[in-house]
Structure formats: structure tokens, C-alpha cells
Amino acid sequence: MDSDVLVIGAGLSGLVAAFRARKAGLSVTVLEARARPGGVIGSERRGGVLLERGPNSGLDTTPLINALLTDLGIADQRVDGSRESSRRYVVRGGRLVALPTSPGAFLGTPLFSTRAKLRLFAEPFIRKSPADAEESIAQFVRRRLGSEFLDYAIEPFVAGIYAGDPEQLSVPAAFPRLHALEQRYGSLIKGAIMGARERKKSADKAKNTAASFSFREGMQTLTDALGRAVGGIECDVRVGTIQPGADGMFTVTGERAGTSLVRRARAVIVATPAYAAADLVRAVAPEAAAALAAIPYPPVTVVGSAYRRTDIAHPLDGFGFLAPAKERPAVLGSLFSSTMFEGRAPADTVVLTTFVGGRRNPELATAGDENLASAVHGELVRLVGARAQPLWREITRWARAIPQYTMGHLGRIAAVEQAERVVPGLYFCANYRGGVSIGDCVKAGHAIAERVATRLAGA
Ligand SMILES: Cc1cc2nc3c(=O)[nH]c(=O)nc-3n(C[C@H](O)[C@H](O)[C@H](O)COP(=O)(O)OP(=O)(O)OC[C@H]3O[C@@H](n4cnc5c(N)ncnc54)[C@H](O)[C@@H]3O)c2cc1C
Numbered sequence: 001m002d003s004d005v006l007v008i009g010a011g012l013s014g015l016v017a018a019f020r021a022r023k024a025g026l027s028v029t030v031l032e033a034r035a036r037p038g039g040v041i042g043s044e045r046r047g048g049v050l051l052e053r054g055p056n057s058g059l060d061t062t063p064l065i066n067a068l069l070t071d072l073g074i075a076d077q078r079v080d081g082s083r084e085s086s087r088r089y090v091v092r093g094g095r096l097v098a099l100p101t102s103p104g105a106f107l108g109t110p111l112f113s114t115r116a117k118l119r120l121f122a123e124p125f126i127r128k129s130p131a132d133a134e135e136s137i138a139q140f141v142r143r144r145l146g147s148e149f150l151d152y153a154i155e156p157f158v159a160g161i162y163a164g165d166p167e168q169l170s171v172p173a174a175f176p177r178l179h180a181l182e183q184r185y186g187s188l189i190k191g192a193i194m195g196a197r198e199r200k201k202s203a204d205k206a207k208n209t210a211a212s213f214s215f216r217e218g219m220q221t222l223t224d225a226l227g228r229a230v231g232g233i234e235c236d237v238r239v240g241t242i243q244p245g246a247d248g249m250f251t252v253t254g255e256r257a258g259t260s261l262v263r264r265a266r267a268v269i270v271a272t273p274a275y276a277a278a279d280l281v282r283a284v285a286p287e288a289a290a291a292l293a294a295i296p297y298p299p300v301t302v303v304g305s306a307y308r309r310t311d312i313a314h315p316l317d318g319f320g321f322l323a324p325a326k327e328r329p330a331v332l333g334s335l336f337s338s339t340m341f342e343g344r345a346p347a348d349t350v351v352l353t354t355f356v357g358g359r360r361n362p363e364l365a366t367a368g369d370e371n372l373a374s375a376v377h378g379e380l381v382r383l384v385g386a387r388a389q390p391l392w393r394e395i396t397r398w399a400r401a402i403p404q405y406t407m408g409h410l411g412r413i414a415a416v417e418q419a420e421r422v423v424p425g426l427y428f429c430a431n432y433r434g435g436v437s438i439g440d441c442v443k444a445g446h447a448i449a450e451r452v453a454t455r456l457a458g459a
Pocket residue numbers: 008009010011012013014031032033034037038039040041053054055056057058059237238239240271272273276300302398401402429430431432436437438439441
């Protein structure tokens with residue numbers, strides 16, 4: 001049967017777009033290559049332990065999130081980060097140092113040298129870069145805040161969000177707020193103060209002040225609820241081609257268990273990762289396809305480890321730790337998953353979720369299970385005082401995990417926008433566009449559904 005909108009890919013971005021399009025009164029078909037909707041989001045109970053294979057938490061950056069939870073009837077399943085989880089550790093000199101959260105704590109922290117702290121006083125006096133100049137995150141931070149700040153605050157943070165390398169990521173693409181702060185206020189420090197005042201008037205929150213949230217049974221609660229609300233998602237269907245027709249209808253072909261399948265719709269939202277989107281639109285939008293294919297996705301492997309509480313010396317009184325490249329760690333960082341949210345493990349057990357690989361160390365992400373397990377355990381011995389092997393561990397491999405907003409990324413997105421103009425009714429929505437976080441994907445899904453609804457209402 002023909003539908004108004006066909007969504008390809010049932011990750012968070014595609015699901016939100018499909019849900020909003022349906023709420024706008026449109027008929028929607030969703031085709032998903034995997035056996036279940038959710039994309040990289042996947043939660044599982046193992047014994048009493050809740051395991052996350054992808055995202056562990058979201059940040060409550062936009063009121064759209066709570067509105068969505070209410071619409072889906074899952075607001076009562078939301079859980080907020082524990083009080084302890086506001087403490088975040090960074091590795092320095094082989095031990096965990098808490099990130100300072102107040103000006104007083106900043107002055108006293110051993111995380112930065114006195115020289116690095118004094119260097120910050122110069123920040124308001126450093127000239128802004130020309131508005132059209134594209135700097136890497138590393139260039140930007142070195143220039144404004146100094147190299148120690150890059151090494152021990154920004155680099156690990158970038159590794160935590162993007163599994164990325166700040167020398168390669170573009171400031172205006174990956175951290176548009178930072179870029180805008182400099183452009184608008186001429187200084188990050190001045191901008192942080194003024195920007196906070198302005199945000200008080202709007203409902204959006206900055207990522208560094210927003211509360212982290214999940215659900216009693218993990219992040220998959222969100223995508224499962226979206227899947228149920230959208231209804232009729234066709235899983236195990238790998239879409240192969242998209243063809244716009246002279247009658248204004250798109251013909252989409254896919255394959256399920258060796259059998260081909262054809263669907264028709266008035267509009268198509270491509271909500272797959274960029275490399276898959278490139279293959280899908282090569283025939284209709286070759287320039288966008290080339291741009292999409294150029295977006296790199298490094299591998300990340302997630303290692304969930306359950307230990308006896310008594311086998312870990314560290315109190316695990318925080319969100320987790322990030323390990324700067326400067327410290328030459330084997331891992332990007334670990335989340336103290338059983339501290340972040342209540343009800344994640346029995347009282348005598350702790351769960352650590354460790355991320356390996358990214359741009360920094362792709363070889364280890366793809367190493368065999370034994371090498372990987374021993375590298376992760378070795379780091380947990382060194383950094384949190386693990387004194388015995390874990391009770392069990394679970395390894396999840398994402399061969400192409402997170403899109404990198406590298407230099408030139410905004411030009412690549414411009415090519416995608418151009419394809420949307422040249423092929424009316426074709427839309428692109430996924431985490432390579434508008435931000436990689438849960439909140440960003442919710443916003444992007446909303447926005448694209450609105451654009452589609454407006455177009456179809458006028459057609
Ligand atoms: C390991 C990991 C940890 C993360 N942790 C966090 C976190 O803690 N907090 C946070 O805010 N964000 C986190 N993120 C980022 C965030 O969760 C993701 O950006 C977001 O969930 C991506 O959603 P998406 O729909 O854009 O893409 P995806 O989830 O990748 O979904 C795309 C979908 O398209 C489908 N597809 C692909 N090709 C085809 C085809 N040809 N035909 C049909 N379907 C196809 C795929 O099977 C997939 O289901 C994490 C990401 C990863 C990988």
C-alpha cells in the first residue's frame with residue numbers, strides 16, 4: 001500500500017520522525033534493516049544487572065524530550081542521574097581526579113597546573129577568529145584556553161562524546177555553541193556567563209548543566225515505546241534503492257530474507273547512517289552521496305563488566321572517568337553504570353561500562369575478545385583498583401559507531417541540503433546532521449517531520 005511518508009532506518013532519529021509524522025496525521029511506513037527498531041540503542045537485563053550496549057543516558061537539553069515521553073506514556077519510567085553522578089573523573093598521572101564544578105574547586109584542583117589556570121585569565125582578551133574561518137577543536141582550544149586545557153578537559157570530553165580526535169573535528173560543525181559563543185561575545189568565559197542568562201529565558205539547556213536521564217529498564221524503553229506508537233515497522237528489510245517517479249511518488253525497493261519488496265510513498269526520510277544513505281541516493285543525488293560517503297565512522301567497542309562490589313577499591317562515586325590520550329590509556333573511559341542510576345545492579349555488584357577504540361585506538365576496538373577483555377581489565381585494575389576478574393563481561397562491537405564532524409563537515413551537509421532541494425520530497429535525518437546526542441536526534445526527528453508535513457499539506 002502507498003503511504004504519505006516512508007522512513008528508512010528505525011534508529012532514534014527515524015523513529016521520532018515517524019512518530020511525529022504520524023501525529024501530524026500522515027500515513028507512515030518504516031523499513032529497518034535489523035531485527036528490531038532502536039538502532040544503536042539496546043538495553044538488556046542479565047540477572048539483576050541492566051546492561052546498555054549503546055547509549056547509557058541522555059541529557060535533558062530540550063523540552064521536546066519530556067513532551068515526547070508524556071506523549072508516549074513513559075514519563076513515569078524515566079529515572080534521573082543519581083546525585084553522585086554529577087561528579088566526573090578525568091585521569092591524570094595514572095589516577096582519577098574529579099573535574100572541578102565551581103570556581104573555588106577549579107583553583108584548587110590538581111587536574112590543571114597553576115600555569116594552565118593562570119592562562120585562562122587571558123581568554124577574554126584573545127581576539128576571535130574570522131567568522132568564516134574553520135578551525136579544528138584542537139586549534140580553537142589551544143588558541144583560546146591553552147594546550148593543557150585541551151589535553152585534560154577537551155580532548156577526553158571529545159573522546160567521550162564522539163570517540164573522536166579534536167585535531168580532526170571542526171568547531172563550527174561539532175561544537176556550534178562554542179563557535180557561536182566566540183563569535184557573539186568574543187570570549188568563551190564572557191559568553192558562558194551571558195549565554196546562561198539568555199538561556200534562562202529560553203527552555204533549552206546547555207549540555208554541561210542539563211540533567212542526565214534514562215529509564216528504569218534502560219534507554220531501549222524510549223525506542224521500544226516509539227516503535228509501538230509508530231506501529232507496523234517492517235524489520236529485517238534492507239533498503240537498496242530510492243527512485244523518484246514522474247507522478248510525484250517515490251518507489252523504494254528493499255530485500256527481506258532474499259525476497260524483494262517494493263513500497264511507494266509521497267516523501268522519503270532517509271534515517272540511516274551516512275555511509276548507508278550514500279549508497280541509497282547515489283543514483284538520484286550523486287553529489288550528496290559523495291559527501292555522505294566522506295563522513296567517517298570509527299569503530300567503538302563497549303565492554304560491560306560486572307564485579308563484586310568488594311573487588312573494586314574505588315568508591316565509584318561518580319558518573320565515570322574519561323582517559324585523556326596524553327595518559328596513553330587503552331580505553332576511552334568507563335561509566336560507573338551502577339552508580340549513575342538506581343536499580344542497575346544488586347547491592348553486592350557493580351557494573352562498569354568501558355568504551356574502547358574510536359579515532360584514537362581503532363585497532364583495539366577490533367581486537368579479539370581475549371585481548372580486549374584483558375586490556376579493559378588491566379585499565380580497571382590500574383585506575384579503579386579492581387582486585388579480581390569480573391563476574392562476567394559482555395562485549396558489543398560497533399564497527400562504524402559515531403559520525404565524525406571533521407573539517408569540511410558543514411560543506412558536506414550543504415550538499416545534503418542541496419539534494420533535498422533538487423529532489424523534492426527526499427529528506428535526510430540522522431545523527432551526522434545537527435548533533436550526535438539523544439537530545440539532538442529528538443530535535444532533528446521533530447524538525448524533519450514538520451518539514452515533511454508542511455510540504456505534503458501544500459502539495
Ligand atoms: C556506543 C555508543 C554510545 C553512545 N552513547 C550515547 C550516550 O550515552 N548519550 C547520547 O546522548 N548519545 C550517545 N550515543 C549517540 C546516540 O545515541 C546516537 O547518535 C543515536 O542513538 C543515533 O540514532 P540514529 O537514528 O541517528 O542512528 P542509528 O541508531 O544508527 O539508526 C540508523 C538505523 O538505520 C538502519 N539502516 C541502515 N541501513 C539501512 C538500510 N539500507 N535499510 C534499512 N535500514 C537501514 C540501521 O539498522 C539502524 O537501525 C552513542 C552512540 C554509540 C554508538
